Amino acid sequence: MDSSLENLIRRLGRLPGLGPRSARRAVLFLLKNRDRLMLPLAQELHDIARTVRPxxxxxxxxxxxxxxICRDDRRDKSRICVVEDVGDLWAMERAAVFRGRYHVLGGTLSALDGRGPDDLAIDRLLRRAQAGEVVEIILALSATVDGQTTAHYIAEKLAPSNLDVTRLAHGVPVGGELDYLDDGTLAQALKARAKMN
Amino acid sequence: MDSSLENLIRRLGRLPGLGPRSARRAVLFLLKNRDRLMLPLAQELHDIARTVRPxxxxxxxxxxxxxxICRDDRRDKSRICVVEDVGDLWAMERAAVFRGRYHVLGGTLSALDGRGPDDLAIDRLLRRAQAGEVVEIILALSATVDGQTTAHYIAEKLAPSNLDVTRLAHGVPVGGELDYLDDGTLAQALKARAKMN
Structure with a gap:
């Protein structure tokens, strides 16, 4: 194979969700759609790498x-939803159930990966929380050990303020079958059971 | 989401093997690796779209x-392996079992899709076959109805010449379990059974 094609396939194959085989198929597909797909994609990748920023x-x-979102005056300034990364923010926006603002931490605290409070945007969150108009901080972090450790750390830091600090509910995912659920989720779902009448 | 990011995700999601979800993950991964991955990828896509040709x-x-391959004098000029598309050529090269040259048809004959002989590189193959130095044409086409129709069409066209026209063997894939094989393959494998002693 031509070495420039090999390089392109190797580079594409580094993307999450693409292995060598799908990278090869993608390159052939791109070459069949140069004007409609390949050249615009090259331009967009270049432009976005240069312009998109936090x-x-x-x-x-x-x-x-x-x-x-921060520019949008129709969004509720009094509620901040704290997420680990931008992918989680996108997921919340797709669900279209939250009309407040966000705060992207940039990960979770992690003893294993050596990530401490200074590696996350926690100080900036505390400053935003003190801005006066904020009444609630929703910690929408992963239900993992690191995610929950981070949530508790932030909740403690926010304790002196008079803000509501909440977290997402744990329970049975909508459409989920009990048979496939892990014990931890089942335990949480039972503990937080809700009255039906 | 920013509209330029939305456009990029939509475009990436058109690639085979990437859906909307993996396109989103890919874009976040690219943005985390701008200099090492995103900008070089943009450049390669642009350059290859402009330079790579049949x-x-x-x-x-x-x-x-x-x-x-055609430039390589160490490759056997007397054998031409006919494949449907460049992906198949790459697959043969990865297997590294064929040291001759190739001929890419650009698909198969297909009554359903309205592809006739003039839509494929068959005339060019017949001209190459008459070049004198060629002794064998190997038809490495898919074992589908369209692939086999195309193989028979080409074999007929080549009949007047004195060339060996061969096709790939059908049979049990190496590592394949009989239990999972279709009847057609099993029938072919039995018919073409080989002596072991």
Missing amino acids: CVDCGNLDTADLCH | CVDCGNLDTADLCH
Whole structure:
């Protein structure tokens, strides 16, 4: 194979979700759609690598200093939803159930990976929380050990303030079958059972 | 989400093997690796879209008019392996069992898709076959109805010549379990059974 094609396939194959086989198929598909797909994709990758940056307020990715969510005056300034990374923010936005603002931590505390409070955007969150208009901080972190450790750390830091600090509910995923659920989730779902009448 | 990011995700999601979810993950991964991955990828996509073209002899993709296989004097000029597309050529090369040259048809005959002989590089194959130095044409086409129709069509066209026209063997895939094989393959494997002593 031509070495430039080999390089392209190797580079594409590094993307999550693409292995060598699908990278080869993708390259052939791109070459069959040069004007409609390959050249525009090259241009977009170049432009976005140069222009997209974290929002100075919340850490969301955007082409402006202040992201379109922080710019949007119709969004509730009194509630901040804390997420680990931008992918989680996108997931919340897709669900379209939250009309407040976000705060992207940039990960979780992790003893194993040597990530401490200074490696996350926690100080900036505490400053935002003191801005006066904020009434609730929703910790939408992973239900993992690291995620929950991080949530407790932040909740403790926020304790002196008069803010509501909440976390997402644990329980049976909508559409989930009990048979496939892990014991931890089942235990949480039973503990937090809700009255039906 | 920023509209430029949305566009990039939509475009990446059109690649075979990438859906919307993996396209989103890929974009976040690219943004975390701008200098090492995103910008070089943009450059390679642009350059390759502009430079890679079909080999004038065999149809393989290369940055030169004559591909590196056709340029390679150590390759056997007397055998031409006919494949449907460049992906199949790459698969043969990965197996590293064929040291001759190739001919890329650009698909198969297909009544359903309205592809006739003029839509494939069959005329060019017949001209190459008459070049004198060729002794064997190996039809490495898919074992599908369209693939086999195409193989028979080409074999007939080549009948007047004195060339050996062969096809790949059908049978049990190496590592394959009989239990999972279709009846057609089993029938072919039994018919073409080989002596062991």
